[in-house]
Amino acid sequence: MRPLQAKIIAELHVQPTIDPQAEIRRSIDFLKQYLTHSSYTGLAMAVSGGQDSTLAGKLGQMAITELRDETGSNDYQFVAIRQPYGRQQDEGDAQDALTFIAPDQSVTTNIQEATDAMVTSLRTAGLVVDDMSRGSIKPKMRMIAQYAVAREHNAVVIGTDHGAEAVAGFFTKYGDGGTDINPLWRLNKRQGRALLEALNAPTHLYEKTPTADLEDDRPQLPDEVALGVSYKTIDDYLEGREVNTTDAEKIEEMYLNTQQKRHEPITVYDTWFY
Template sequence: MNNEKMNDYTNYLVNWIKEEVKNANQKGVVVGISGGIDSAVVAALAKLAFPDNYLVVWMPCESSELDLKCKNELVNNLNLKNIVEIDLLNTFNGLKSEIINKTNNENKLAMANIKARLRMTTLYALAQSNNYLVLGTDNACEWHIGYFTKYGDGGVDLVPLVHMLKRDVKNAAKLLNVPASIIDRAPTAGLWENQTDESEIGFSYDLIDDYLEGLNVPENVKKRIEYLHNISSHKRQLATKPLKSINEI
């Protein structure tokens, strides 16, 4: 996507966010930032859509020094004034310890996903307090393969990046003055130390981008993407309901 088209699309997203907030009878938007590129782009869109009625939330929870550095650079580059820090580490450790002590079962991914779900809870508390909507940060690749936490970073009101490939997000980030340190860093969900998205998924975002654009990718990658898409379908839907009501039995 060339710069002119990307500029048109980011303008479209800004107007779309405004319209959705208006339709919901709300006043603005809230977004959590992580030091990563997707949340940086959404933060930029949030400020453009609602210069006075946006809230950016930094929620450290075993976050790295690089996360903090990138967050600070983003705040400076975008001149983000409406920002609040909510430290979730003690809450996370307390809940994690309670679950492990009572169940004697520690699933690494389940425990790590507590972080995403605590952040969702925090964002909705702040959103409700301000009559705001919660903006999600998942891009087209993550959405397609289900690489997000159900009722965590997937628990949002609006998903502005859902039609953007990872390479599209990078192009948008450059136009929106996101720091190079964020654009160039290896994508990570910050689930545990030294975790990266691509090492966990098993291949690069470039290959997922190519697949979604209809380009040729290795057969094993194609099968893996289709498998991940199928098993994660429940994440892209609301809670499943019975097919029949009591009057239909």
């Protein structure tokens, strides 16, 4: 194993093999314990129709259902949030995900108007705001809406970050990376898929091509095209398997270049980047 590979695996806690049922139980208990040791009574999260939000959403609803059954309190609620920009191309998948999750409550906060207003404001100030910048603004607008919904429901915001995205920094800081609790952290992409299979999720929701769908000029751009390396290769790397040198160096370069995204704001006491 490459020296940096071992360090990354240790940092992200990805295991070479998992028991899907055990990890489902671990995630549910984790969410329940957080709520029972806090003043919050709800979980809120954005559901896009992709693998990660389908899994995190199902785990969140299962945790809330168990808490209601165990405590007899209907204060515990799970809120699913739909957040399209205008009309989402794979809206059917999002609706299928909601059917599978069966959330206690569902709300839609369409981000198009807010995003377009922010772009207009920035351009009025003299900024260019290209397509990549717009793609960064969208998840930040989603984050703002998620926290507004969470506040009204005394809820914490669930994130969908997992090992394969974390190692590449493939998330928007203070966007989809702006959350309170991440039940999938420690899993890679194929392990998350295994949990959905164990939960009998609709296969098309985890067999579909993953895409963040943030760029207007390149709609539905596959994650693996944006990353320049496949999730299979990233998963192999995180499980301690040997991958070809070119791909290993690409993964390590992404990891090193995105250190700040996985870190709280830097203070004078942080020395990891020296």
